[in-house]
Amino acid sequence: MDGLKQRIEKAVHCQPQATVTILSSLLAVEDELGYISREAVEEVASFNRATINDVWAVVSFYPNFRTVPPCEHKVEVCWGPSCHLVGAMPVVASVLEAAGLEDEGDTPDGRLTVRYNTCLGACALAPVMSVDHHLVGRVTPEKGNALVSRVLNSQEERAG
Amino acid sequence: MAASFAEIRDQAVERWRSLTDSQTPWIRVGTALCGQAAGAEMVADAILEQLEKQGLSARVSRVGCLGLCFAEPLVDVLIPGQPRVVYGNVGLDQVPELVASHIGGGQPLADLVLGCLGDEVGDDLPDLQQHPMKVREQRIALRNAGHIDPLDIYQYIASGGYEALNRALTELTPAEVLEEVNASGLRGRGGAAFPAGTKWRFLAGSNAPDKYILCNCEEGDPGAFNDKGILESDPGTVVEGIILAGYATGANHGYIFIRHGHDGPIDRARAAVDQAYDLGLLGEDILGTDFSFDLEVALTGDSYVSGEETALMEAIEGSRAMPRYRPPFPAQVGVFGKPTNINNVKTMAYVPEIIARGGEWYAGIGHEKSTGTAILCLSGTLNYTGMVELPMGINLTEVLQEIAGGVPGGRKLSFIQTGGPLGGVLSAEAADLLLDFDIFRAAGAILGSGGIIAADEDTCVVDLTRVLIAFCQYESCGKCFPCRMGMSHMLEVLERICRLEGTSDDLALMRNIGENMQAGSLCGHGQLGFNPVASALRYFPDQFEAHIIEKRCPTGRCQVPHFSPRLSRR
Numbered sequence A: 001m002d003g004l005k006q007r008i009e010k011a012v013h014c015q016p017q018a019t020v021t022i023l024s025s026l027l028a029v030e031d032e033l034g035y036i037s038r039e040a041v042e043e044v045a046s047f048n049r050a051t052i053n054d055v056w057a058v059v060s061f062y063p064n065f066r067t068v069p070p071c072e073h074k075v076e077v078c079w080g081p082s083c084h085l086v087g088a089m090p091v092v093a094s095v096l097e098a099a100g101l102e103d104e105g106d107t108p109d110g111r112l113t114v115r116y117n118t119c120l121g122a123c124a125l126a127p128v129m130s131v132d133h134h135l136v137g138r139v140t141p142e143k144g145n146a147l148v149s150r151v152l153n154s155q156e157e158r159a160g
Numbered sequence B: 001m002a003a004s005f006a007e008i009r010d011q012a013v014e015r016w017r018s019l020t021d022s023q024t025p026w027i028r029v030g031t032a033l034c035g036q037a038a039g040a041e042m043v044a045d046a047i048l049e050q051l052e053k054q055g056l057s058a059r060v061s062r063v064g065c066l067g068l069c070f071a072e073p074l075v076d077v078l079i080p081g082q083p084r085v086v087y088g089n090v091g092l093d094q095v096p097e098l099v100a101s102h103i104g105g106g107q108p109l110a111d112l113v114l115g116c117l118g119d120e121v122g123d124d125l126p127d128l129q130q131h132p133m134k135v136r137e138q139r140i141a142l143r144n145a146g147h148i149d150p151l152d153i154y155q156y157i158a159s160g161g162y163e164a165l166n167r168a169l170t171e172l173t174p175a176e177v178l179e180e181v182n183a184s185g186l187r188g189r190g191g192a193a194f195p196a197g198t199k200w201r202f203l204a205g206s207n208a209p210d211k212y213i214l215c216n217c218e219e220g221d222p223g224a225f226n227d228k229g230i231l232e233s234d235p236g237t238v239v240e241g242i243i244l245a246g247y248a249t250g251a252n253h254g255y256i257f258i259r260h261g262h263d264g265p266i267d268r269a270r271a272a273v274d275q276a277y278d279l280g281l282l283g284e285d286i287l288g289t290d291f292s293f294d295l296e297v298a299l300t301g302d303s304y305v306s307g308e309e310t311a312l313m314e315a316i317e318g319s320r321a322m323p324r325y326r327p328p329f330p331a332q333v334g335v336f337g338k339p340t341n342i343n344n345v346k347t348m349a350y351v352p353e354i355i356a357r358g359g360e361w362y363a364g365i366g367h368e369k370s371t372g373t374a375i376l377c378l379s380g381t382l383n384y385t386g387m388v389e390l391p392m393g394i395n396l397t398e399v400l401q402e403i404a405g406g407v408p409g410g411r412k413l414s415f416i417q418t419g420g421p422l423g424g425v426l427s428a429e430a431a432d433l434l435l436d437f438d439i440f441r442a443a444g445a446i447l448g449s450g451g452i453i454a455a456d457e458d459t460c461v462v463d464l465t466r467v468l469i470a471f472c473q474y475e476s477c478g479k480c481f482p483c484r485m486g487m488s489h490m491l492e493v494l495e496r497i498c499r500l501e502g503t504s505d506d507l508a509l510m511r512n513i514g515e516n517m518q519a520g521s522l523c524g525h526g527q528l529g530f531n532p533v534a535s536a537l538r539y540f541p542d543q544f545e546a547h548i549i550e551k552r553c554p555t556g557r558c559q560v561p562h563f564s565p566r567l568s569r570r
């Protein structure tokens, strides 16, 4: 596998679309690495002939950007109004419990990130969550808990 | 030498015929966001696996949204010469039997059938067109949704796609195209309901050499999924609409703007653009004429306010999505400093049919100054949730009680929330309104982008208002303090009301904050952000009073520990 630096360069330099900007470069890095490293900020700045400060302004604005390496898995839970009305709160609570977290964030062992989402776009099948980018609709607290446990166990199996 | 449009169309029709008339069955699986959330991708994979295992042959396409999201996953089977059968709620374990019985034995699996689509209806099978969600529909923007493969431009063309563009480029002047849109009375579907023709005229009036058309699919409104739904189901109609807008206004560049991470709409929009280039429908000298137009898909990060027109331009330029001061207006100084027109996905999706059938035809549908259809996203506590396209002028109560099948479990409807988090809250009684932009506005709600969230009597309106303001707080871009501080402050007040710790001054305090936000905010987010509270107070003053004065939540739903994620974007 390429080193981190090569992966960043490739993501930034080989964007397929015609309009290349600070934001598009950052999104390309996020797709490649799952986070925006310090080196990535520098690369995006020099590629776009911008300052480090210009790039940080963008990174810090959009909450999808992380600045530390991603966890192995990511679970998102929607708290938008459609989901709220049909039981998103108990799902949030059970997902957090299964992950052993008090609030959104990463588990200390780096295995799982839990994020709140304002709308995952499948409101007709609320409550909605996503597991490693796959949407799951009509979740119950039990199902949310089971999905998180399954994700955590699958990693354990691989490691063991 | 590129093919002529007639050649392209002949090729498309030939391909369509081979799909629908050959002896090979055609299986369509709905894989829009709602389908995905119900596991449709796995169902599609299982169908392929079973076909192979059982030694059967059929074509399998992943299509968009028929609108019946409540019954996802939907599997639609067409065996030439037989009725087209749609199955609902298809589970993975039912796939082997479905494939064996219908594809293998030619016998539909009656228990799972939702209904038949098309002129022919099978014996003893229901007619899906008579389903409450379907029977009053009039599909214009959604005409192809769920029927065609969104990754195949030829299927769009075989369904009449690009006829309008071909006709416009060869028979109509730009002014004539603009006049059709004007005559249609088409109003923007992104929220403000501004007449599209008028906006196009602003741009057409500029003789700058570089002009831009932007199509807004940010769609951050929770409860709205029709923009993503259209791009996932029929991106061709949006692309064609944008090219027509470019022709009418003399613009040569366009962007479709989508939030990063929504891979379905992004991939399908990109494919529709690439394929249009391949066929000479985009790029230099389109269809051999001297009109040229370039179109690109641009992505944004997570930011609701990036859907605001000037913030969107900032995001396309790669910056923080913070709104700009106006004037100058986008038609003078827009993206990259060039004159720009911006429309919502739905607005653009109507344009090809308006050009194909004439502005007058479109103006004849709908109600007074709200011409055409409303594309509604029905969610919340309703029996039939999903996406429907209805002529304007239908009564909202009828939509909720009949088309959406009312509230499950015999409970009563309590309130509805329309037009996204900057829209309003209406009581069930006040929902006796016609679908019409102006009637909605007068009632303190916004029809806007078409999100309709229904809540039954077991839900608390004060609690929902808190969630809406929590959203507005989370998404404030932070540029101006009446909104940034106002949203935080208002959320604090609503939280304490929900904890039954509110004081008798709190309602006046919220009104005061709301007035300041309205007067002192730069963009619609702050200006309209008090709407949900104002309308909830208007229709449910007793609910607020019960929380504040009697210290009780009439539904008991505020007792649940609640959370409101905070974000500060300074």
Ligand SMILES: Cc1cc2nc3c(=O)[nH]c(=O)nc-3n(C[C@H](O)[C@H](O)[C@H](O)COP(=O)(O)O)c2cc1C
Pocket: B187, B188, B189, B190, B191, B192, B193, B194, B216, B217, B218, B219, B220, B221, B304, B305, B306, B307, B308, B309, B310, B342, B343, B344, B345, B347, B523, B524, B525
């Ligand atoms: C905070 C905010 C968010 C908005 N988000 C969207 C959006 O997601 N999609 C959209 O089409 N319009 C959105 N709008 C409205 C746009 O500014 C703009 O009016 C619209 O895209 C114009 O299209 P139309 O004329 O076709 O309605 C938003 C406005 C505000 C103030």
Ligand code: SF4
Pocket: B305, B322, B323, B475, B476, B477, B478, B479, B480, B481, B483, B484, B521, B522, B523, B524, B525, B526, B527
């Ligand atoms: S009103 Fe709110 S969202 Fe709009 S510019 Fe001001 S702070 Fe940003």
Ligand code: FES
Pocket: A078, A079, A080, A081, A082, A083, A084, A118, A119, A120, A121, A122, A123, A126, A127, A128, B222, B223, B224
């Ligand atoms: S509100 Fe939860 S998916 Fe839209």
